[in-house]
Structures are given as structure tokens and as C-alpha cells.
Amino acid sequence: MTRAQSVRFLRTASTMAFPEGRLLxxxxxxxxxxxxxxxxxxxxxxxxxxxxLTRAEAEDWVERQGYAWxxxxxxxxxxxxxxxxxRIGGWDE
Numbered sequence: 110m111t112r113a114q115s116v117r118f119l120r121t122a123s124t125m126a127f128p129e130g131r132l133l134x135x136x137x138x139x140x141x142x143x144x145x146x147x148x149x150x151x152x153x154x155x156x157x158x159x160x161x162l163t164r165a166e167a168e169d170w171v172e173r174q175g176y177a178w179x180x181x182x183x184x185x186x187x188x189x190x191x192x193x194x195x196r197i198g199g200w201d202e
Contacts, residue, residue: 116184118167122158132170133159136184143171147180 119133132143133155140155141148162170171181 116164118162118164119155119159120162120166120170121156129170129174130160132162132167132174134167134184141185143176143181145176145180147183148185150185 115136117135119135121127121130121133123130133151134141134143134148135155138153140151140153142151143149168181171178
């Protein structure tokens with residue numbers, strides 16, 4: 110059995126373009142933003158104004174935004190920089 114990856118979820122501040130903010134995930138020191146086509150790497154820093162979310166809150170955000178559930182569940186491989194079927198685990202805090 111493989112151990113689920115430790116992921117922290119964050120929500121960015123509201124903007125005119127994104128009134129509900131954007132969903133971020135931080136794993137192994139790398140930050141990703143969820144876009145309609147999947148997770149996009151942002152780099153090693155996180156935006157200044159973010160709020161922590163539990164996994165359940167992140168799931169609710171995905172549902173409210175109408176994003177495809179499989180896009181949320183499919184997380185990029187940090188080493189290769191390519192998407193693979195790597196189910197992300199819960200909030201680690």
C-alpha cells in the first residue's frame with residue numbers, strides 16, 4: 110500500500126477575475142493552482158494572501174466552481190513535471 114501524498118490546500122484572495130479566489134495545493138514545497146484543465150505548477154513560493162483549507166473545503170470549492178472532479182484528483186508528478194495518476198491525500202496539519 111502506498112502512502113497518500115501530504116498536500117496543503119489554500120485559497121487565494123478574491124479578485125475581479127476570480128471572486129471565489131483560486132485553489133492552490135502545496136506538496137513537497139511546490140505550489141500548484143487548479144485550472145479547468147488540471148493542476149498547473151506555480152513554483153516554490155505561495156501568494157501573499159491565502160487562506161488554509163481542509164481537504165473537505167477544497168472539495169467543496171471544486172464542486173462550487175464546476176471543475177471536473179478527476180482534474181482535482183489527478184496531481185502532477187513533481188519529479189517529471191508531467192501529470193500522472195497520483196491520487197492526492199488529505200490535509201496534513
